[in-house]
Amino acid sequence: MLHLILFLFFGAICVAGAVNLLVQSHPINSALSLIVVMASLAAEYLLLGAEFVAAVQVIVYAGAIMVLFLITIMLLNAGKEEHTKGSRVATLIGVPGVAIGAVLVAWTLVGRLSTTHSVSIGALWGAPNDIARLLFRDFLLPFEVTSVLILIAIMGAVVLASRPEAIARRHHSTAPPQESRELVATGKDH
Amino acid sequence: MSITTFIIISIIKSVAVVGVLLTAVAYSVWLERKVSAHIQNRWGPTRVGPFGLLQPLADGVKFIFKEDLTQPHVYKPLYIAAPIIAVVFAITSISVIPFGNWVEIGPWGTYLQITDLNIGLLVVLGITSMGVYGVALSGWSSNNKYSLLGAMRASAQMVSYEVSLGLSLVGVVIMAGSLSLREIVDAQGGVFWHFIPRWNIFHGQTLAFFIYLISAYAETNRTPFDLPEAESELVAGYHTEYSAMKFAMFFMAEYANMLTVACLATLMFLGGWHGPIFGPPILQAVMPVFWFCLKVFFFMFLYVWVRWTLPRFRYDQLMAFGWKVLLPLAVANIVYTALVVALRA
């Protein structure tokens, strides 16, 4: 009973946050509602007994990735969204279409209620010891590959987001470019 | 024990711990003012009560009665929410910090800790990660270029030093074999070589302690890493537009963060509540808490001492130091600790 109440409570917060992300026009409000969704998802993971995954969700997703999004939105400061023709068409066709698809999927899932098991509360069985045993023995290769992936992502992000002059200054020598050398030699302005 | 007893004991513990924490926050402000004054060869607060001990009370009354200006150009929902977020997350992390051992009063017994989780350390790190939002949102909502710049610098700095903060603690976790704060402290009991206590700072994690110390200074935005709120540079950084109670909440959040970090350092590196225990049984029950508070007080004193001794880093020096020096050192410490533990087993 308590499990159902907690699940519905956090589930309602999740859905409200997700819908708010769609409805808000300024991206920063969408970002804040996404943070709320992620925090309530961490609570849902706790209800499913995955304590380590819940902690990592808060630390990585809600505490680092969303800070990155927030900093980018504050840096670029593009303002509210405008409704263009494309977005109106997409809303008109997309919302009913996706809603129908979602209802079909949900009806299929709930129709199979009898064959799926129940999940019990409080049985915290996702201990860090067991997850580490799996992660560093059976899944060692994917683990190392993801570390290389993160390294590539860091390098890519640093290169893509830095200003072109900064890269040019680092690569080229200290000699001034061709144009200014000619100007200095001839003394002409144009 | 029954469920109602459990709930009542938990409520009593929560109220007591939060009350003590808020008083400790107020008196750490007093500590800072007195220590900084003596470092600068002056007296500090002396008029309000003996040694100025009632000064925090006077400050609290001042903050409550000051006019709470809300500028018309701020984005009100986030402007009001940001200090609340900062303070809530700063105070919540005390809920997993253990202060002492099992105590028994009559028929009821409890650990001196609000709750003992298997992943207590990760909870503290998670709450620290969420504390960045108070800073970032306050800068954004103030609608002021100094605030925004200060907030972005502060949040980038906090996120960067969180990495080396967490990694410096992994060595301790490897040695203790658990993420639960109580078990980490229990692993530091006893002595080796007959008189050196088996605290982690003496038992192999000295480098990790210093990495943790430096990352903690940067994480709580204290000198020498306090450029985001440097008065001469950015007016007051992300809390420029705040006055009275909202500013007091940011202030409280900063000192509560310092206390949390100091508590965590005591638990991880300085042996928690372990210390010489002697005397009659009633004294023996209180001694662990006394040792814990003494170690936390030493850490806070170190905080204030460093603040008034060192100049501040420039922002690019700060970020370069965090990523290029502290992070490789922390990772090297993890590799070394893991090698030693694996070869010894």
Next chain:
Amino acid sequence: MVPLSYYLVLSGILFVCGVLGFLIKRNIITIFMSIELMLNGVNLSFVAFAAQWHDLRGQVFVFFVMVVAAAEAAVGLAIIIAVYRTRETLNVDQVNLLKL
């Protein structure tokens, strides 16, 4: 006791909101956030099935999904900053010419 399909329905709702956000929204950062929402819905599915079959591999896979989401968010936002520097807009409908 909560039946597993309730968790799957919640995961489906989150995924559907992510898809809707991807289709409707015109701000590129909001589109990225919808992608993160979709990934979160999938994570919930993984953890729910891991709880049902008592198999920890579901939770291990959640780590990999989080790592990939983080890498994609970092590189994607860097690309957005680079595009914003030249085109001065974050509206995807206006980034429709190869050369300005």
